[in-house]
Amino acid sequence: MSYRYNSQEMKKAVETVIDTIEQQVELKEHYLSGLQHVYRVDGQYLLIIRYSKNKDGHFYFSIPPEFLNNLSIKHLVLICEKDDHVIVLPSSQLNDILEDIEPGKKGWTLDVYDKEGWELKVAKTEKVLYIDNYVNEYDLIYSRSPVVAGKSAINMICKDKPGVLRDIAGVIAKHGGNITFTQQFIIDKGVNEGMSSLYLEVEDVMDIEDLVVALKKMNVIQEITLHPTLERIFGSRVIIVGGGAQVAQVAMGAINEADRHNLRGERISVDTIPLVGEDNLADAVEAVKRLHRAQILVLAGSIMGGRISEEVKKLHGEGMPVISLNMAGSVPDYADLVVTDPIQAGTFAVMHVAKTAVFDIDRVRGKKF
Numbered sequence: 001m002s003y004r005y006n007s008q009e010m011k012k013a014v015e016t017v018i019d020t021i022e023q024q025v026e027l028k029e030h031y032l033s034g035l036q037h038v039y040r041v042d043g044q045y046l047l048i049i050r051y052s053k054n055k056d057g058h059f060y061f062s063i064p065p066e067f068l069n070n071l072s073i074k075h076l077v078l079i080c081e082k083d084d085h086v087i088v089l090p091s092s093q094l095n096d097i098l099e100d101i102e103p104g105k106k107g108w109t110l111d112v113y114d115k116e117g118w119e120l121k122v123a124k125t126e127k128v129l130y131i132d133n134y135v136n137e138y139d140l141i142y143s144r145s146p147v148v149a150g151k152s153a154i155n156m157i158c159k160d161k162p163g164v165l166r167d168i169a170g171v172i173a174k175h176g177g178n179i180t181f182t183q184q185f186i187i188d189k190g191v192n193e194g195m196s197s198l199y200l201e202v203e204d205v206m207d208i209e210d211l212v213v214a215l216k217k218m219n220v221i222q223e224i225t226l227h228p229t230l231e232r233i234f235g236s237r238v239i240i241v242g243g244g245a246q247v248a249q250v251a252m253g254a255i256n257e258a259d260r261h262n263l264r265g266e267r268i269s270v271d272t273i274p275l276v277g278e279d280n281l282a283d284a285v286e287a288v289k290r291l292h293r294a295q296i297l298v299l300a301g302s303i304m305g306g307r308i309s310e311e312v313k314k315l316h317g318e319g320m321p322v323i324s325l326n327m328a329g330s331v332p333d334y335a336d337l338v339v340t341d342p343i344q345a346g347t348f349a350v351m352h353v354a355k356t357a358v359f360d361i362d363r364v365r366g367k368k369f
Helices: 008-022 091-098 139-143 164-174 208-216 244-262 278-290 307-317 342-353
Strands: 028-032 035-041 044-050 059-063 073-079 086-090 108-114 118-122 128-130 152-158 178-186 196-203 221-227 236-242 268-274 294-300 322-325 337-339
Touching: 008 044, 008 073, 044 059, 073 091, 073 139, 086 091, 086 139, 091 128, 152 164, 152 208, 164 178, 164 196, 164 208, 208 221, 236 244, 236 278, 236 342, 244 268, 244 294, 244 342, 268 342, 278 294, 278 307, 294 307, 294 342, 307 322, 322 342, 337 342
Parallel strands: 044 073, 236 268, 236 294, 294 322, 322 337
Antiparallel strands: 028 035, 035 044, 059 108, 073 086, 108 118, 118 128, 152 196, 152 221, 178 196
């Protein structure tokens, strides 16, 4: 299909980006109504949009109206002047920010800024999408395809018998893979009841497709699928533990703040558990260091001390920051930050974790708010 380039530099940049993607997956040019430069990638679609320049030399992108809520398109590739600054953006991120904005005759205009970080601003609005996490992030495209580059997530339905994990780990090692995370449990319902569900995140695999073929040959494996990693889907975790009423208020602040950052391209999830009793709370605090992707703990209650304080001190040795509500007991004496308002405590926790925020708990450690 024909495609208009404003300059030879633009044409070269687009061609280079397409060549880069095709080193990992096969691209097939496709046509969707009203959209140009659409490619099919293993059953999903990729929309490539080149930049435009205004008279002041400022970059912007024009997003056609046909893009919004087109479920076929999974990713956009936004190409600036040079091929080394490419924005690979999940279409859901852009859908979220554009859905309540009326498009112009030719769609929406996204201005590109590189200030303290890369961002896209919807013209004539205050809506901004922070995109540092998406610059040159080609793995996003590959991780949605059967051929996964970089870190890969593999889920297997296996027979429940001794030695299965050992045998699977041996096959992965032969393919150069390093297991960075594993989770296994026995399925207690559904068509696979009684089978073992084994989830692995691996990196440095020489050829993920060859690895999948090798694993499928194992008699103990009934089913195998590839997925994006949990870090990519759920991101960093904020853990909130304590009394039900206080936990609910902290969670409200944390979820509201996480929503703001997730709309900007991050992934932050909030985990809560309401508990009563010193031993129950102490066991929960101790377990936080074993939670995958946990980044910060908020203790929400009216009184905490004793064993709970001892476990908080141990968490400090693990590098886990702790925020405490202003409460009775000794826990506030050992927390990194003490906050009276539970909603503000949840907000602080997410801001500390978020890459698109400037709050750093290390700069206010020991203070009370």
